Each structure stands twice: as structure tokens, then as C-alpha cells.
Amino acid sequence: MANDAGRRNIWIANPADGDTGLRRITDHTRDDGLLLADLQWGLGSAALLYVAGSITTGGRAPDLRGDGEGAAPAEIRLTVIESGDTRTIAAGYAPLVSPAGHSIAFVDAQDLRIARIDALHPPFTACSVAGTISGLSWSPRGDKIAFASAHDGQSRIGVFDLAERSLSWIDNDGAFDIAAAWSADGAGVAFIRLLEPDAETYSGRPEGLPWSIRTAGVGHSASRCIWTAYTGPGSVFRSFEHGPALLWRTNGTIIFGWERTGWLQLHSVDVATGAVANLTPGQGEIFSVASCPDRRSLLFSSNHGNLDGRRLWRLEPGKGAPVALTNADAVTDRPVACRNGRVFALQSSSANPLRPVAIDGDRRLRCLASPLPRWLADLAPPEQLCFQARDGTDIHAQLYLPQGADAAQPVPAIVHFHGGPARQMLGAWHVIETYHQQYGLNQLLVDRGFAVLSVNYRGGTGYGLSFREPADFGLSGASEYLDVEAAAHFLRGRAEVDPNRVGAYGVSYGGLLVSLGLARASHLYAAGVVCAGVADWSALFPEAEQDSAPARLARSASPVSDTASWRSPALLIHATDDRVVPLQQTIDLREALRRESDAAIEMLLIEREQHDLQLASSCATLFDAIADFFERKLGRAIEPVTVDRRGADGPPLSEMTRPQNGTVP
Numbered sequence: 250m251a252n253d254a255g256r257r258n259i260w261i262a263n264p265a266d267g268d269t270g271l272r273r274i275t276d277h278t279r280d281d282g283l284l285l286a287d288l289q290w291g292l293g294s295a296a297l298l299y300v301a302g303s304i305t306t307g308g309r310a311p312d313l314r315g316d317g318e319g320a321a322p323a324e325i326r327l328t329v330i331e332s333g334d335t336r337t338i339a340a341g342y343a344p345l346v347s348p349a350g351h352s353i354a355f356v357d358a359q360d361l362r363i364a365r366i367d368a369l370h371p372p373f374t375a376c377s378v379a380g381t382i383s384g385l386s387w388s389p390r391g392d393k394i395a396f397a398s399a400h401d402g403q404s405r406i407g408v409f410d411l412a413e414r415s416l417s418w419i420d421n422d423g424a425f426d427i428a429a430a431w432s433a434d435g436a437g438v439a440f441i442r443l444l445e446p447d448a449e450t451y452s453g454r455p456e457g458l459p460w461s462i463r464t465a466g467v468g469h470s471a472s473r474c475i476w477t478a479y480t481g482p483g484s485v486f487r488s489f490e491h492g493p494a495l496l497w498r499t500n501g502t503i504i505f506g507w508e509r510t511g512w513l514q515l516h517s518v519d520v521a522t523g524a525v526a527n528l529t530p531g532q533g534e535i536f537s538v539a540s541c542p543d544r545r546s547l548l549f550s551s552n553h554g555n556l557d558g559r560r561l562w563r564l565e566p567g568k569g570a571p572v573a574l575t576n577a578d579a580v581t582d583r584p585v586a587c588r589n590g591r592v593f594a595l596q597s598s599s600a601n602p603l604r605p606v607a608i609d610g611d612r613r614l615r616c617l618a619s620p621l622p623r624w625l626a627d628l629a630p631p632e633q634l635c636f637q638a639r640d641g642t643d644i645h646a647q648l649y650l651p652q653g654a655d656a657a658q659p660v661p662a663i664v665h666f667h668g669g670p671a672r673q674m675l676g677a678w679h680v681i682e683t684y685h686q687q688y689g690l691n692q693l694l695v696d697r698g699f700a701v702l703s704v705n706y707r708g709g710t711g712y713g714l715s716f717r718e719p720a721d722f723g724l725s726g727a728s729e730y731l732d733v734e735a736a737a738h739f740l741r742g743r744a745e746v747d748p749n750r751v752g753a754y755g756v757s758y759g760g761l762l763v764s765l766g767l768a769r770a771s772h773l774y775a776a777g778v779v780c781a782g783v784a785d786w787s788a789l790f791p792e793a794e795q796d797s798a799p800a801r802l803a804r805s806a807s808p809v810s811d812t813a814s815w816r817s818p819a820l821l822i823h824a825t826d827d828r829v830v831p832l833q834q835t836i837d838l839r840e841a842l843r844r845e846s847d848a849a850i851e852m853l854l855i856e857r858e859q860h861d862l863q864l865a866s867s868c869a870t871l872f873d874a875i876a877d878f879f880e881r882k883l884g885r886a887i888e889p890v891t892v893d894r895r896g897a898d899g900p901p902l903s904e905m906t907r908p909q910n911g912t913v914p
């Protein structure tokens with residue numbers, strides 16, 4: 250799936266034809282915010298299934314274009330590859346093709362639905378449940394579907410029997426049971442049991458009530474525990490960024506991710522004996538996992554050997570150490586293994602946007618997409634580096650310098666803080682669309698003559714459990730501010746940078762860090778752009794708890810508490826239909842600044858947009874507003890070396906959301 254200036258489409262690349270084999274399967278020609286997701290093969294490999302449209306939260310469908318139509322609600326579509334004929338199978342999302350390839354299970358509101366994709370039978374509702382359905386999993390024979398249903402503060406595993414058309418539940422004892430996975434013979438279901446909600450928290454959570462793995466025989470409501478995490482590191486379940494949480498192998502072991510070592514690593518547990526082994530020891534964490542069709546080996550991406558990269562590995566438990574399939578110099582992620590043994594993945598580098606690659610045995614990677622447009626040809630290479638916050642924490646970052654920047658001609662600099670916070674920026678185009686866009690913006694700013702420092706601050710992924718779950722973090726004390734401060738000091742120590750012209754920008758959680766920097770250290774940051782930023786953590790607490798100690802701590806950790814010392818000019822940007830960080834956060838920040846600060850504040854509201862911008866036109870508005878603001882506030886040191894970017898090869902970088910050959914994960 251690729252997003253070309255807002256036009257999201259599905260493409261097919263044929264490895265046999267290399268670059269020439271690229272073919273667009275869908276015909277979406279408008280920058281209309283139509284989202285595509287959950288792409289998979291159907292009817293063998295004769296058709297493609299995918300979700301088109303938005304899963305709306307908060308009831309209303311987003312109305313991005315203001316035409317009253319509202320974004321198309323999510324529906325499952327099937328496109329026959331040969332003819333290009335496309336038909337809608339049903340309203341819904343999270344489709345999963347059956348092992349035989351002729352049916353799909355999917356979710357529509359609180360219904361588990363089944364449809365034959367050869368259209369022989371209309372979709373039917375298998376069952377309706379009280380909770381939110383997730384984690385669909387077909388039994389190997391395709392005669393049952395397991396799933397999790399969460400509601401009223403608990404979650405349990407249901408198993409629907411297609412032949413009996415009956416639904417049975419596995420007892421959950423009031424716990425949170427998630428991530429069902431079948432045994433190879435279909436006789437049993439494994440799942441994860443959490444004793445507390447699996448929610449990301451905006452404060453460090455290094456340990457909790459130990460989670461466990463359980464199995465149940467099909468048709469039985471009782472289950473047995475085969476493994477429990479230790480207390481301490483790894484006691485809180487951490488999912489992979491992509492791929493199943495449990496992989497039940499034919500050799501009777503279940504492979505899972507565990508942070509016992511302080512790093513999210515693959516472990517195996519023998520279902521019969523409970524014996525556990527760490528399959529990927531050493532410094533590094535797992536990001537994506539994918540089972541090979543043989544249900545013995547598996548593929549995974551990790552940053553073993555280079556914490557600031559991602560490479561691909563193949564592992565067959567019991568057959569020695571993992572085998573590297575790619576080198577450490579590029580970023581390779583999101584692997585898939587085909588029945589014919591071929592492996593494909595997404596790959597990018599600092600210059601090459603994300604694109605599909607075929608991985609051949611000798612680590613050769615064959616790009617399955619057409620050559621790059623010329624206007625992407627002169628991107629700045631990253632300098633991967635590390636500096637320390639004043640509490641001794643190592644902070645990894647990428648520095649991009651404009652051509653001509655040196656001690657004789659120091660340039661203004663901009664610090665970029667990613668969102669999340671559990672994310673990691675790499676010295677390459679990112680696999681997540683929002684950060685693919687922000688990488689592009691960083692390159693645009695370098696082209697405009699700014700140095701850019703993209704900072705992987707604490708709370709992020711890639712550097713282990715204690716880095717991701719630090720003390721006094723977020724609404725518990727804003728320890729991440731130490732990294733904001735350290736980033737500015739690092740830049741002030743670089744001869745190529747003008748220390749009096751250091752700015753910062755960030756989106757969402759990144760916007761919070763910029764606000765903290767401007768509120769507490771305007772002497773270090775001369776200007777900033779806060780986009781969809783958190784400004785007052787105490788707003789997360791109900792009215793009745795506003796005077797509680799946690800709420801007071803949350804407010805003291807929030808930028809709104811330090812607006813009296815905010816001196817530098819800022820641009821505050823927010824989408825008016827943001828359903829992740831409410832617009833009210835920016836409104837409240839603006840009011841606090843109006844009351845307590847004489848800083849020059851500008852505002853930009855992006856009408857009808859969502860938290861993660863959906864339209865390319867909105868991205869262009871954001872990019873241009875940020876670049877223009879910094880040029881006005883920090884000025885240009887050198888005339889950018891600009892390649893004529895308009896013309897046959899595609900839009901200028903500022904309108905780039907994702908080049909033709911990138912893909913939407």
C-alpha cells in the first residue's frame with residue numbers, strides 16, 4: 250500500500266520482473282483521506298482483501314473535507330488482480346482470511362462476522378458479544394475462530410465453532426485474557442493472561458503483577474498455566490510492534506516476547522515441561538515477528554548489533570542461533586514469509602523511502618519498486634550520535650547538517666522530538682506513516698538551511714526496558730525534560746550550529762517536550778512549534794480527583810505550570826477534530842500564556858483533521874507553516890542547495906507525504 254501525495258493505493262510488485270513489474274491495483278485518485286489497511290491475499294493469490302475507510306471512534310465519522318459526507322466508514326473490499334474488479338464484501342474491519350483462503354472472519358462493532366469471499370454465500374453474523382472484539386485467530390483446519398472480547402474491566406477468550414455455530418468461552422477469573430493462538434493440530438488454544446489492563450501509560454511502568462501464558466483444550470472452559478513471568482523486569486507484558494504475541498510451534502513450544510533481561514527478546518516455553526529458553530540474548534529488542542508457514546521457523550526484526558537500526562533474522566528453535574538475512578546498514582522491518590519459502594519485507598535508508606524488497610538467500614535485496622523520483626536524490630545523510638542528559642542517561646539522536654554548514658558559517662538548528670512516547674526515530678525513512686512524514690519534514694528543514702537533531706528521548710523504544718519505562722516520567726515528573734535540556738546543550742557545543750538560533754518542533758507527545766523546553770528553558774530554545782501537544786496532564790484526571798496528589802504532581806509536570814517563564818516565540822498547531830490529544834489542551838495552553846507570558850504566540854488550526862493528519866494537503870500546510878515559522882524566527886544562514894523539485898518527477902518535498910514507492914504498513 251502506498252500513499253502518493255494523499256492518494257492511497259495498492260500496488261503489486263512481481264519479483265520476477267524487478268522494477269518493471271510494478272502494477273497499481275486500485276484507482277484512488279483523490280487526496281481524500283481514504284485509509285487502507287489489513288492487506289492480505291484471498292482466493293489463493295487471485296485476489297487482494299483489504300479494509301478501506303475509517304474505524305470511527307467517538308461515534309462521528311471524521312469529515313476531513315467538510316463536504317458533510319464524512320470519511321468513508323471502514324468496509325472490507327476484495328479486488329480481483331487479473332480484472333481489477335473490486336467489490337465490497339461488508340462493512341467492518343480486522344478481516345482475517347481462513348487457512349483455505351475462501352472465507353474471512355471480521356469484526357463489525359460487537360459482532361464477529363464470517364463471509365465467503367467467493368461470494369457463494371452472503372456474510373453472516375457468527376456471534377454478537379458484549380465487549381470489543383480483537384485478536385481473531387483461525388484454527389489450522391479453518392473450522393473454529395478464537396478471539397478476545399474485552400468489556401467491563403476484563404477480557405476473555407471466545408471460540409466460535411463454525412460447524413456447530415456455537416460460541417464457548419474460556420474461564421478468565423476476571424483477568425484480562427488476550428492474544429489467542431492455536432496449536433498446530435487445532436486441539437488447543439494458548440493465550441496471555443494479564444492481571445492488570447494492557448494500557449500504555451504516560452508514566453513509567455517498569456514492573457507490575459506478573460503476566461502468564463495459559464492453554465485450554467478446545468471445548469473446555471478451563472485452562473492451565475504453563476508459564477508465569479517473574480516479578481521485576483518483564484513482569485509487565487510488552488507486545489511486539491508488529492506480529493502475533495504467541496507462536497505455537499509444531500515442536501510443542503510456544504514462542505513469545507519477554508523483557509526478563511531488560512530487553513524485549515524471543516523466548517520459548519515447552520508446553521509440556523514449562524522449560525524456558527531465551528532465543529535472542531544480547532543487547533537488542535524485537536520489533537516485528539512473523540511465522541513461517543512450516544510453523545517451525547520464524548522471521549523477526551531486531552536492533553541487535555546496532556541499537557539505531559533494524560535488520561531481519563530467521564530463527565528455527567533448536568537449530569542454532571538466528572541467521573541474519575539483511576545487513577545492519579539499512580532499516581528492514583515488517584517481514585513476511587511465503588509458502589514457497591520466499592521472504593519479503595519493507596526496507597528504507599536515509600535516502601531511499603520505504604519500499605518492498607525481496608530477500609534472497611545470499612542477503613541480496615531486490616527492490617520491488619521503481620527508481621526514486623529525482624527530487625529525493627539529494628537528502629542529507631544522518632550522523633548517528635549519542636549525548637548524555639545531566640542524570641547520566643545516554644540519549645541517541647540523528648544529526649542532519651545542511652551543505653555548507655561549518656564553524657565559519659554556523660547555521661540555525663532545530664530539535665525534533667517524536668511522539669508516542671514509545672517510538673524510535675532512525676536515520677532513515679520510517680515504517681510508520683506519521684514518522685515517515687516527520688522524517689521528510691526534517692529533510693525539508695535541512696534543505697532550507699537548518700541543522701536538524703532528531704532526538705530519541707527517554708520513554709522511547711529501542712534502548713531497553715529501563716529506558717522506555719524511566720523513573721519520574723511523563724505525568725509523574727517529566728524526567729524527559731532532562732533530555733530536552735541536553736539536546737539544546739549538545740547543539741550549542743557543535744561548531745556548525747549558531748547557539749543563539751536553536752529551535753524545536755514536535756507532534757503529540759513531541760509537542761509536550763517542545764512546550765516543556767520553551768516554558769522552562771527559553772534561554773536555550775529561541776523558538777518552537779508545538780503540534781497537537783499535551784499541555785496539562787491533570788486534565789486526564791476526573792474533576793473529583795483534581796486535588797489529589799497524583800493530579801497535583803501531573804499538573805506540576807505539565808508545561809501549563811511554567812508558562813510564566815516562557816519567553817520564546819511559538820507556533821501552536823492543532824487539528825480541530827483531534828480525538829487523541831483534545832484541542833482543549835492547546836486552547837488551555839494559549840490561555841495560560843496569554844495570562845502569564847509576553848511571548849509572541851501564533852496559532853494554526855487545521856480544520857476537521859485528525860490527530861495523525863490524513864490529507865496530504867494538511868501535511869503540506871503543516872510542513873510549510875513549520876518551515877516558514879522557523880525561517881521567520883531563526884532566519885536562514887545559508888542559501889539552501891535546492892534541486893528543482895517541481896516537474897515531472899513529482900511534487901516538492903513539502904507536499905510529500907509518502908513517495909510513490911513507500912508503503913503503508
Ligand SMILES: CSCC[C@H](NC(C)=O)C(=O)N[C@@H](C)C(=O)N[C@@H](CO)C(=O)O
Nearest residue numbers: 449450451668669670671683757758829
Ligand atoms: C506508542 S505510544 C502509544 C500511543 C500513545 N498513548 C500512550 C498512552 O502512550 C499516544 O497516543 N500518544 C500520543 C500522545 C502520540 O504521541 N501519538 C502518536 C503521534 O501522533 C504516536 O506516535 O503514538
